[in-house]
Amino acid sequence: MVDTDVTILIAEDDDGQADLIDRNLRRTGLTNRFIRFHDGQEILDFMLGDGDGAHREPDQRYLLLLDIRMPKIDGIEVLRRLKAAPEARKMPVIVVTTSDDPQDVAQCRELGCSHYITKPVEYHGFVHAIRQLGLLLSAVDVPRIAAPRGGTVLQGRA
Amino acid sequence: MRAKLRVLEFAATHSLEEAIVVAIDEAEALTGSGIGFFHFVDDGEQSLTLQAWSTQTAGGMCKTPNAGAHLPTSDAGVWGDALTVREPVIHNDYAGLPHRKGLPEWHTPVVRELVAPVLRSGRVVALMGVGNKPTDYAAVDVDAVVCLANLASDVFQTRRDADRIRESEDRLRGTFEQAAVGMAEVSLDRRWLRVNQRLCDILGYSRAELKERTVEDLCHPEDRGADSRLLSRLLADEVQTYSIEQRYVRPDQSIVWANRTTSLVRSPEGKPRYFVFVVEDISARKQAEDEARRLNAELDRRNCELAQVIHVASHDLRSPLMNVQGFSHELQMSVDDLSSALTYEGYRLTGKDRISQIVLNDIPESLRHVQSSVAAMDRLIRGLLTISRLGRAAMQLEPLDVAGIAVEVAEGFESQARKLGAAIHVQDLPPCVGDASMIRQVFVHLMDNALKYLDPARPGVIVVSGEVVDGEAVYTVEDNGIGIAAEHQDRVFELYHRLNPRADEGEGLGLSITRTIIGRHQGRAWITSRVGRGTRLSVSVPIS
Numbered sequence: 001m002v003d004t005d006v007t008i009l010i011a012e013d014d015d016g017q018a019d020l021i022d023r024n025l026r027r028t029g030l031t032n033r034f035i036r037f038h039d040g041q042e043i044l045d046f047m048l049g050d051g052d053g054a055h056r057e058p059d060q061r062y063l064l065l066l067d068i069r070m071p072k073i074d075g076i077e078v079l080r081r082l083k084a085a086p087e088a089r090k091m092p093v094i095v096v097t098t099s100d101d102p103q104d105v106a107q108c109r110e111l112g113c114s115h116y117i118t119k120p121v122e123y124h125g126f127v128h129a130i131r132q133l134g135l136l137l138s139a140v141d142v143p144r145i146a147a148p149r150g151g152t153v154l155q156g157r158a
Numbered sequence: 159m160r161a162k163l164r165v166l167e168f169a170a171t172h173s174l175e176e177a178i179v180v181a182i183d184e185a186e187a188l189t190g191s192g193i194g195f196f197h198f199v200d201d202g203e204q205s206l207t208l209q210a211w212s213t214q215t216a217g218g219m220c221k222t223p224n225a226g227a228h229l230p231t232s233d234a235g236v237w238g239d240a241l242t243v244r245e246p247v248i249h250n251d252y253a254g255l256p257h258r259k260g261l262p263e264w265h266t267p268v269v270r271e272l273v274a275p276v277l278r279s280g281r282v283v284a285l286m287g288v289g290n291k292p293t294d295y296a297a298v299d300v301d302a303v304v305c306l307a308n309l310a311s312d313v314f315q316t317r318r319d320a321d322r323i324r325e326s327e328d329r330l331r332g333t334f335e336q337a338a339v340g341m342a343e344v345s346l347d348r349r350w351l352r353v354n355q356r357l358c359d360i361l362g363y364s365r366a367e368l369k370e371r372t373v374e375d376l377c378h379p380e381d382r383g384a385d386s387r388l389l390s391r392l393l394a395d396e397v398q399t400y401s402i403e404q405r406y407v408r409p410d411q412s413i414v415w416a417n418r419t420t421s422l423v424r425s426p427e428g429k430p431r432y433f434v435f436v437v438e439d440i441s442a443r444k445q446a447e448d449e450a451r452r453l454n455a456e457l458d459r460r461n462c463e464l465a466q467v468i469h470v471a472s473h474d475l476r477s478p479l480m481n482v483q484g485f486s487h488e489l490q491m492s493v494d495d496l497s498s499a500l501t502y503e504g505y506r507l508t509g510k511d512r513i514s515q516i517v518l519n520d521i522p523e524s525l526r527h528v529q530s531s532v533a534a535m536d537r538l539i540r541g542l543l544t545i546s547r548l549g550r551a552a553m554q555l556e557p558l559d560v561a562g563i564a565v566e567v568a569e570g571f572e573s574q575a576r577k578l579g580a581a582i583h584v585q586d587l588p589p590c591v592g593d594a595s596m597i598r599q600v601f602v603h604l605m606d607n608a609l610k611y612l613d614p615a616r617p618g619v620i621v622v623s624g625e626v627v628d629g630e631a632v633y634t635v636e637d638n639g640i641g642i643a644a645e646h647q648d649r650v651f652e653l654y655h656r657l658n659p660r661a662d663e664g665e666g667l668g669l670s671i672t673r674t675i676i677g678r679h680q681g682r683a684w685i686t687s688r689v690g691r692g693t694r695l696s697v698s699v700p701i702s
Contacts, residue, residue: 016527016530017480077643122476
């Protein structure tokens with residue numbers, strides 16, 4: 001089982017899906033803290049210290065469950081920017097998406113996602129996949145990462 | 159000799175029949191005869207045509223048969239003996255002839271006669287006869303008749319050959335002029351030498367105008383090269399003829415498509431003399447081909463749209479459907495939890511808190527998800543129906559005051575824009591021809607889209623502008639919003655690409671609807687955008 005002090009971040013635009021992921025992961029015995037993000041912008045702001053919302057805490061261990069098709073900034077762009085940030089790049093990212101487009105899979109792997117899980121658009125398959133995810137989480141090494149350095153990373157990209 | 163000259167002189171200015179009569183008259187006068195005739199022999203000596211008589215003979219008869227009548231040579235009387243002997247024949251004692259057949263009742267009585275055949279290539283082609291000289295015919299008379307008979311025959315032949323050539327030329331000219339295709343003779347340096355009316359009609363130039371121009375002058379610039387190469391091959395005798403589909407530019411700059419078959423006329427020694435063009439107007443066929451291509455493209459687009467509808471049905475609709483399924487399972491679990499909590503044993507173990515948790519939190523949350531998913535599916539299905547209806551609805555095309563429409567639409571968005579701290583500026587827009595309600599929808603979706611993706615970090619500015627480009631009105635809605643990454647730009651018009659599926663209102667298919675409407679107006683929709691800078695969405699609509 002993944003360490004209980006790891007905070008699980010869920011970036012998923014569909015409320016129902018996020019909730020189902022949350023509930024089914026808890027049924028596997030997870031007691032970790034979950035934080036939900038509705039789009040790509042929210043998760044980037046949180047991780048990279050931008051915007052007015054909440055930001056990540058220093059020395060906290062995070063793990064991100066990332067959907068690809070999201071409004072504003074999609075999952076692939078989020079992954080690209082996170083992996084380009086000196087500290088945030090250490091955080092394990094598990095892509096959880098309905099897309100089984102080989103191009104998406106290849107791109108996510110290239111960008112450095114830890115795992116790629118296709119959510120079946122069928123309930124039982126979905127539940128099974130999330131349970132598998134619960135098991136997988138225990139095998140992921142989640143490092144501590146240092147405090148964010150404000151917007152420097154994004155500016156560096158622009 | 160003088161008689162001969164008189165006949166020739168007369169023949170130059172008179173009809174053939176009159177000239178022949180003059181020749182007979184001269185023969186009659188020279189021999190001192192009372193009657194005279196001239197018959198042509200046709201069909202290999204089988205029949206006599208053009209029976210002509212001297213003026214005196216014709217006058218002395220109560221009636222003469224038709225001059226052009228055909229008489230089988232076998233019916234000829236003794237005067238036809240010259241046909242068989244092929245030499246001049248003299249009958250100085252006509253009444254005493256044993257094989258005489260008797261004369262038709264209209265015939266002047268014959269006392270004596272002299273008949274001379276005209277021989278050409280061993281065949282008798284004509285007979286000339288004189289008769290009723292008061293004294294017997296002698297050798298001197300024979301010479302005169304033979305001479306004038308040959309003369310009459312030559313006049314006849316020359317005249318007939320000339321007539322045949324003229325007739326043949328007339329027919330050729332008729333064919334050239336009356337042909338349903340354009341025809342031309344073109345010089346080796348590609349000038350129009352001779353053209354028919356049909357060609358003038360096809361090319362839109364008069365004969366005189368064409369003669370001042372070369373083929374290249376009229377040929378569409380893009381088609382000149384290929385034609386030039388093929389003409390060279392024709393001159394090099396590599397090909398006998400070729401057909402080429404090419405465009406010509408008419409004086410009004412319109413384009414006519416023609417299929418031109420070209421051949422080369424050479425002299426008997428093989429030297430190239432001129433080209434012969436046969437030009438067929440195939441504009442109608444080309445237009446039909448273009449129309450077929452356009453319809454095929456339209457069909458492809460519709461098929462693509464259909465594929466997208468299927469994609470939406472299989473992916474975008476399934477995702478909320480899975481939520482419905484998932485949360486009905488969650489509800490089932492809640493009900494199971496509830497019933498086990500309500501058993502006495504369970505009630506003691508779990509207590510009121512657990513039941514409250516289930517009833518006040520778990521169940522309402524599951525229901526909320528079910529309801530919102532159902533609403534999402536409903537929105538999506540309604541959106542698909544809208545697009546499907548747009549594809550089929552009858553359009554009422556009319557000239558539109560697009561600026562007026564855009565201002566009205568912008569006013570409708572005013573309160574929403576104010577809430578977002580944004581401003582919409584509508585500039586002067588060119589008119590177009592379209593369906594009023596459809597074009598209005600396009601502006602609704604474009605402005606709605608711009609408002610949806612504003613950047614909260616700066617006040618939103620939305621500018622609606624327009625210009626006329628190549629006969630099309632191009633309208634652009636530009637915002638300073640969050641922008642769209644390059645790799646997603648070409649997908650924004652796709653049916654299933656919803657950048658913001660949680661959009662509170664609408665089904666997120668606004669740009670798909672826009673593209674469908676613009677497509678039905680034979681226009682295009684496109685996007686240019688920079689992440690963090692803003693987006694320009696443009697549509698083009700024909701002006702007429």
